[in-house]
Amino acid sequence: MTIQSILIVDDGEDDRYIIRRYLREIDSSWHLFEARNGREALEFLSDFEKQRTEYQHKFPPTLILLDINMPVMDGFEFLQEFAKLHQSEKYQSVVLAMISSSDRGEDKAKAQQYPFVKGFIEKWPETAESLHEQINAIV
Amino acid sequence: MNLLREKLASISQAHNLIWLVIVVFGSLFTYYFNQNAKLITANEHRLAFEAQVLPRYALLSTSIDAVNLRLNAIASYLGVTDQASEETFSQYALRLGVEQTEVEYCWVSLQPFVVHSLLDRSDSRCAEFSPLQTSNVFFDEKPRALLSLPVHSENTVKGFAVAVVPLQALITDKSGSDKLHEFLVLMDTSRNLFQSYSISDNGIASTEAIGQYVSKPGLTFPLKRIGAFDFVYVAKPVESDVAWFGYGSLSLNALIWSLFFAMALYVRAIIYQRSEVQRQVDIRTEELSQFSYRASHDLKSPLSNIGGLVRFAQQDARDGNAAELDKNLAKIAEHVTRLQNLVGDILDLAMSDVKAGANEWVDLNRLLEVTIDNNAAQASAHGVTVKKNFASLPDIQSSNIRLLQIMDNLVSNAIKYADQSKPRPTVTIETKMTDDEAVVLVTDNGIGIPDQHMEDLFTVFTRFHPEHGQGSGLGLSIVKRHVDKLGGKIRVESTEQIGTAISVSLPLARVGK
Numbered sequence: 090m091t092i093q094s095i096l097i098v099d100d101g102e103d104d105r106y107i108i109r110r111y112l113r114e115i116d117s118s119w120h121l122f123e124a125r126n127g128r129e130a131l132e133f134l135s136d137f138e139k140q141r142t143e144y145q146h147k148f149p150p151t152l153i154l155l156d157i158n159m160p161v162m163d164g165f166e167f168l169q170e171f172a173k174l175h176q177s178e179k180y181q182s183v184v185l186a187m188i189s190s191s192d193r194g195e196d197k198a199k200a201q202q203y204p205f206v207k208g209f210i211e212k213w214p215e216t217a218e219s220l221h222e223q224i225n226a227i228v
Numbered sequence: 229m230n231l232l233r234e235k236l237a238s239i240s241q242a243h244n245l246i247w248l249v250i251v252v253f254g255s256l257f258t259y260y261f262n263q264n265a266k267l268i269t270a271n272e273h274r275l276a277f278e279a280q281v282l283p284r285y286a287l288l289s290t291s292i293d294a295v296n297l298r299l300n301a302i303a304s305y306l307g308v309t310d311q312a313s314e315e316t317f318s319q320y321a322l323r324l325g326v327e328q329t330e331v332e333y334c335w336v337s338l339q340p341f342v343v344h345s346l347l348d349r350s351d352s353r354c355a356e357f358s359p360l361q362t363s364n365v366f367f368d369e370k371p372r373a374l375l376s377l378p379v380h381s382e383n384t385v386k387g388f389a390v391a392v393v394p395l396q397a398l399i400t401d402k403s404g405s406d407k408l409h410e411f412l413v414l415m416d417t418s419r420n421l422f423q424s425y426s427i428s429d430n431g432i433a434s435t436e437a438i439g440q441y442v443s444k445p446g447l448t449f450p451l452k453r454i455g456a457f458d459f460v461y462v463a464k465p466v467e468s469d470v471a472w473f474g475y476g477s478l479s480l481n482a483l484i485w486s487l488f489f490a491m492a493l494y495v496r497a498i499i500y501q502r503s504e505v506q507r508q509v510d511i512r513t514e515e516l517s518q519f520s521y522r523a524s525h526d527l528k529s530p531l532s533n534i535g536g537l538v539r540f541a542q543q544d545a546r547d548g549n550a551a552e553l554d555k556n557l558a559k560i561a562e563h564v565t566r567l568q569n570l571v572g573d574i575l576d577l578a579m580s581d582v583k584a585g586a587n588e589w590v591d592l593n594r595l596l597e598v599t600i601d602n603n604a605a606q607a608s609a610h611g612v613t614v615k616k617n618f619a620s621l622p623d624i625q626s627s628n629i630r631l632l633q634i635m636d637n638l639v640s641n642a643i644k645y646a647d648q649s650k651p652r653p654t655v656t657i658e659t660k661m662t663d664d665e666a667v668v669l670v671t672d673n674g675i676g677i678p679d680q681h682m683e684d685l686f687t688v689f690t691r692f693h694p695e696h697g698q699g700s701g702l703g704l705s706i707v708k709r710h711v712d713k714l715g716g717k718i719r720v721e722s723t724e725q726i727g728t729a730i731s732v733s734l735p736l737a738r739v740g741k
């Protein structure tokens with residue numbers, strides 16, 4: 090699948106900077122969306138018509154990179170809500186990867202309950218290339 | 229007993245069922261014996277121990293039954309039968325002046341079925357026990373038991389091995405009206421209790437006579453040991469200060485049952501303790517697991533970012549992109565600071581369990597002055613005015629190091645989370661004194677704590693304002709632990725946008741520990 094756009098959901102400003110810089114390095118044509126927590130991401134995703142008008146085929150994002158520990162709405166709460174959205178045809182194509190500095194098995198098992206969660210990326214891959222490989226495997 | 233404990237440890241909650249069976253069986257048994265209670269006084273003074281014995285006192289009612297049986301036995305020993313005339317009993321009557329016999333003791337029951345110690349009233353624990361502690365013993369009517377003993381402070385208690393609990397029973401008095409009485413029944417396994425008592429001709433026990441055996445006027449005889457265990461009982465109408473005392477022995481039969489119940493209660497107590505201990509362990513384990521998860525996450529997260537940023541910085545250096553390099557180095561420095569704070573806080577938290585408790589005298593007002601001085605630079609940097617309003621306080625028995633940490637946390641938080649949009653961000657530090665506490669109140673008009681966090685104020689790694697500053701989310705947890713260790717209390721009130729008020733109450737002086 091060709092990546093059109095990626096939504097980064099992370100509360101850390103530096104975390105978003107790091108991933109943004111990596112992604113730009115991999116392919117600067119990807120459109121990047123950012124959200125600071127699950128709630129912001131959900132609000133952005135929910136309004137399909139509006140975003141579609143604004144971003145056209147770049148919306149919905151091909152891939153969502155989701156942090157786990159976030160204030161307001163954390164990664165797991167987001168997954169629960171997003172699962173409802175994902176049932177709709179419009180979001181069927183969207184896949185997710187968790188990004189976290191914790192590699193706790195329990196977290197992985199919890200996220201894997203959702204079929205649209207396709208991978209785990211540990212913060213941070215050594216190089217842009219290794220992140221690229223991981224993303225390719227997911228998408 | 230260790231063996232018993234081990235056995236119990238291997239058995240599950242099925243014991244609850246066994247316990248239930250014991251209680252049901254015991255209640256039936258008790259009911260049966262209450263129905264057959266025999267009384268030994270003249271008809272007019274028949275003590276009607278009816279089956280109103282409250283269920284939780286089931287153990288004791290077997291003793292009451294024994295009281296009746298044994299008093300009966302004593303009655304025949306003394307030649308006083310059920311048909312004895314009222315006059316016979318009236319000769320036993322004694323009236324003790326209030327000033328003559330003050331019952332200076334109370335019973336302290338530490339376990340459900342054992343009166344562990346009988347203490348002098350000067351012992352503070354006595355204050356928790358109400359029924360008999362201030363009773364002056366006298367008979368305002370005719371005695372209602374065969375042998376009624378004034379128990380004098382000097383005669384009681386010592387070496388008194390015992391089994392028993394207060395119980396209540398309805399007693400029908402001479403006029404036919406029912407009165408609720410409170411009982412204490414005490415078994416004397418040491419045989420030391422009943423030394424001797426006397427009743428003088430005029431029915432007044434003289435204090436000089438204590439030490440003599442009791443009998444009909446003019447007659448002295450020893451109280452004979454009858455059953456397996458001697459006991460004395462004390463009864464008092466609930467609504468009056470008048471108490472009376474009886475003496476008896478438990479038959480072997482009753483004793484066995486008593487022990488049976490005692491054992492059942494003991495088993496019950498152990499099971500309860502065990503499940504309580506287990507519960508505590510579970511809670512601590514869960515806390516620990518939560519803690520290590522959050523700690524590892526919060527430690528790893530800045531480290532990973534430093535790793536990522538260092539790689540970018542190298543790249544920027546190679547590319548000669550000085551501006552980006554500078555930005556990235558600044559970010560790295562920030563993460564290092566965050567890590568330093570976090571590691572410091574984790575250490576503080578760990579040490580808060582280890583450091584000494586309240587073991588020195590502390591001048592709280594002075595300590596707060598120091599705290600304010602230490603935070604002065606931060607306050608002026610944030611444009612915060614720090615006000616103080618100290619009451620005069622005595623030195624309190626506490627811990628300097630813990631208090632410094634508590635106060636520094638509270639004051640620096642109040643400054644850090646000042647509301648810059650307000651014309652005059654202010655932090656007020658007050659002290660005041662109540663009867664037994666010194667209170668420190670830190671109030672601010674800062675940004676306040678969001679409502680949803682009021683429940684997990686003291687939970688580790690809870691950040692109320694993640695977008696605000698570099699807090700580790702451990703500060704209030706550390707404060708809470710220190711306050712707990714010092715035997716104090718902490719209260720937090722906060723409204724978002726309005727401000728926060730935190731009060732810490734500390735005991736003025738502590739005994740023990």
